[in-house]
Amino acid sequence: MTTRTAAQRHAEARVSHRARFADCPTNRLLDRIGEKWVALILKELADGPRRYGELARTIAGASQKMLTQTLRRLERDGLLTRTVTPAVPVRVDYALTPLGQSLMPVLQAMTRWAEQNMNQMDAAREEYDAHETQRR
Structure with missing residues (x-):
């Protein structure tokens, strides 16, 4: 079993969060209707x-x-x-x-x-x- 540093775990969590954020229908809609x-x-x-x-x-x-x-x-x-x-x-x-x-x-x-x-x-x-x- 490989151990990961706190920085690696944090980076993985950040990537996961960004993926969920990008797929979220509400965020996608707000991005569009929030355009100028x-x-x-x-x-x-x-x-x-x-x-x-x-x-x-x-x-x-x-x-x-x-x-x-x-x-x-x-x-x-x-x-x-x-x-x-x-x-x-x-x-x-x-x-x-x-x-x-x-x-x-x-x-x-x-x-x-x-x-x-x-x-x-x-x-x-x-x-x-x-x-x-x-x-x-």
Whole structure:
């Protein structure tokens, strides 16, 4: 029987934890919806299909590149569809899929929670930071 050092056991535990974390459906979802423009895009599409230009105007802080990349990732995830209509200029519409629509109650619940509780979190952070400053 080989003996392992504490460092080896710790390294093995870290690898195991990372594997479990990467496979966790909740963490994978939070990673996706936590991306910078995702929640805004999904909320915009909750009201119905939108043309690319409408999304670009509404989500003005996103560059064209970032908006396009985010829309592609959401399409790949099956949360939205992209429909191209030949015209001059070409018309591109985005809409939530049934899977994307099923995510909306979760986002709405998170929004309600944030609106009700972020002031308390901000106050707790300020209190913690003041306490930490005094300890130093």
